[in-house]
Amino acid sequence: MPNDKRLAAEAAVAEVTPGLLVGLGTGSTVAYFIDALAARVRDGLAIRAVATSLASAERARAAGIAIDDFADVAHVDLIVDGADELDPHFYAIKGAGGALLREKIVAAASARMVVIADSSKQVAAIGAAKLPVEVIPFARAFVAARLAALGAATIQRDSLTDNGNLILDARFATFPEPRDLARALDATPGVMGHGLFLDEVDAAYVAQGGVVTRLERAATRR
Numbered sequence: 001m002p003n004d005k006r007l008a009a010e011a012a013v014a015e016v017t018p019g020l021l022v023g024l025g026t027g028s029t030v031a032y033f034i035d036a037l038a039a040r041v042r043d044g045l046a047i048r049a050v051a052t053s054l055a056s057a058e059r060a061r062a063a064g065i066a067i068d069d070f071a072d073v074a075h076v077d078l079i080v081d082g083a084d085e086l087d088p089h090f091y092a093i094k095g096a097g098g099a100l101l102r103e104k105i106v107a108a109a110s111a112r113m114v115v116i117a118d119s120s121k122q123v124a125a126i127g128a129a130k131l132p133v134e135v136i137p138f139a140r141a142f143v144a145a146r147l148a149a150l151g152a153a154t155i156q157r158d159s160l161t162d163n164g165n166l167i168l169d170a171r172f173a174t175f176p177e178p179r180d181l182a183r184a185l186d187a188t189p190g191v192m193g194h195g196l197f198l199d200e201v202d203a204a205y206v207a208q209g210g211v212v213t214r215l216e217r218a219a220t221r222r
């Protein structure tokens with residue numbers, strides 16, 4: 001059985017050209033990307049990199065990729081990241097691994113965002129996956145009540161994020177219109193981030209049965 005996560009990740013390494021500042025996403029698919037990119041770096045590819053999680057930074061450094069402090073970085077050329085769901089509008093749900101806030105910040109700083117995934121992540125419309133919402137602990141009950149008013153049942157994760165915040169995983173009986181939901185979450189004090197990526201994704205490498213397909217969003221977002 002082909003390893004489709006690995007194949008998608010390895011194909012996306014072709015996006016990385018010398019001199020780029022690359023954002024490393026988070027997750028099991030990105031782990032393959034980091035390993036494949038590290039092999040290119042060992043062969044002499046000169047890049048700089050930032051990471052969207054402590055876990056990805058650690059994996060990259062161990063593999064020989066130097067990681068810059070994103071706090072000192074205003075612009076990234078390319079971020080390569082995984083997704084929990086991706087639909088034909090290039091709307092994505094992300095954050096099952098808890099890195100959604102840093103992923104969204106680095107994506108916003110990036111000129112291009114490429115998603116890597118196996119075909120299990122491809123859906124007709126996002127919304128079946130749990131939607132992670134990163135919440136400052138002080139606002140836990142308030143944000144949970146706001147999510148309930150939006151139609152979601154929430155479960156709080158046991159662990160905190162790299163930012164010291166908690167995550168409420170939201171499941172909706174009926175998934176709202178994604179832009180309306182994003183607007184409502186963005187307008188809720190205490191919500192530090194959420195897993196809806198509606199404008200960020202420019203392209204995707206999706207593998208199914210050992211075959212990788214590159215999908216390019218029709219109009220660019222910037």
Ligand SMILES: O=C[C@H](O)[C@H](O)[C@H](O)COP(=O)(O)O
Pocket residue numbers: 025026027028029030081082083084094095096097098099100103
């Ligand atoms: O916080 C985690 C990220 O958004 C991941 O990129 C996403 O959950 C996909 O992870 P995986 O490649 O492990 O399925």
